[in-house]
Amino acid sequence: MSLRFHPLKIGAVEQAAADGSAVALTCLVPVALRAVFAFSAGQHITLRAYVDGVELRRSYSLCSTPEQLRRDGVLRIGVRVVPGGRFSGYVAESLRPGWCLDVLPPVGNFTTAFDPGRRAHYAAIAAGSGITPVLSLAATALAVEPRSSVTVLHGSRTVDSAMFVEELADLKNRYPARLRLVPVFSRERAGSGLSHGRLDHVTLTRYLATALEPGRVAEWFLCGPPGVVQAARRTLAEHGVDSADDSIVHTELFHGDTAPAATARIAPPSPVEPVRSPGQPHELVVVLDGRTSVVRHPGGQRLLDAAMSVRPELPYSCRTGVCVTCRAKVVDGEVRMTGGAALTEQELAAGYVLPCQAVPVTERVTLDFDVS
Structure with a gap:
């Protein structure tokens, strides 16, 4: 299936982290294009803009749900503002509601088929902006499968840099018995009352022993830098999870690709x-x-x-x-x-x-x- 860009109007540009290091961008999809932009939770879109006469393209994961597209005609993404980043800087500093961006229809394999008749436990390990597609996946799973539950282990540098804190809190308020959130911070002071550490093998091993029972999880979603995803795969394998099975362990890398040829x-x-x-x-x-x-x-x-x-x-x-x-x-x-x-x-x-x-x-x- 070939893809082509469509101009979409910007509905909102909002802060997605307390320290201003991330923004949430909402694109408005007209009724005539909603079938074209239909997506599965966890997928991403590619944006195209011309900045100072130079064509720039970037891909960003969707944090909104398929139901929000069907009902309200919106696509929402999370954009981490990279120091010196031309595209993320343009989105955060220059882009305004009412303007248009060229957008490719959603693609991606970081997803699964949710079924209203299913009862399952899903778990996600996300680092930094990796929470973006996980938010869409968790919200969709909880809404579509009323007997299923979700656990999200989310690593951030600091409390203020954590993305979509309010959205996750709202989701927890809607599904208090079926959603478990476990935030971990690598740069907050130890002893502050917050969970401290990086999402490395040691930390993940500890949480799998206390916050999760791997044998009870039907599907895993790992999203973040290659180091985090690789550490999560290794840790899951040590706990009896077939991390090579793409139907059980879904992965999304946000920086680079260290896979063997x-x-x-x-x-x-x-x-x-x-x-x-x-x-x-x-x-x-x-x-x-x-x-x-x-x-x-x-x-x-x-x-x-x-x-x-x-x-x-x-x-x-x-x-x-x-x-x-x-x-x-x-x-x-x-x-x-x-x-x-x-x-x-x-x-x-x-x-x-x-x-x-x-x-x-x-x-x-x-x-x-x-x-x-």
Whole structure:
């Protein structure tokens, strides 16, 4: 399924942390586009803006729920303001209600299928702005599944830098018996009465022994920097959780990608040609919106960069293998990815790749961006 940007009006720009280090941005979706922007809790959107004449794109997770889109026509995201960050600074300091931003429809695998007839215990381990999609997931789970419960372990640096404190408190007030919130602060003074520590292996081991019973959790949601997600996976594995099962442990990385290199092939695999030396030309065939384009490019160039030389409208955002906006399927040939933790094992097995992290192996590669 190919994606294209749609201009959406800004409804509000509000503080999302007491110290001003994060904002919540609300986009208004007209009735005619609500089906286009329909999403599952935990997914994200890509925004595009032109700042000082330069095109900027960033992906941000949705903290609102699918029901809020259906009922009120709103999409809400959390934006951590990065010092010197051009896009986050633009959102926090310049963007005003009534203005428009170009937005891609939601994508992402950090989600699950909630069922009103299900009774389950969900648990989330989130660090910093990783609470953004977890807020959407928790609110949706509690609303859709009246017999289910949720535990959220949220790590922040300080009380004032914690995001969506009021929204989480409101959710706790609505579901006091089914929602458990466990905030942890890494830079608050020990002995202040607040839970102190980082979400590392030691801290997570302690909380799994006191705040959670891993064997009673149906699904886990891990969201934050790679170090936190890796520590959580390791700790869960030590407590008997199959952390390699994507249907049990869902992960979302917010910074970089430290996954080992992965190879994606078409199925059944065709004979593999020898790897060509960097600089030798390859042929890349790009299928997008039903139209095919061909480009010759050096072997060391990332597929996304090569593809955009002939199809600049291709969807992309982070270019680091985290947002999955550029996901495509290899329908001919073979590629090698230098990272791809944002893709599930099932997607990799089916031939999906992240072109921003992939280089060609065979002389000819065909990428289909229209396959959902």
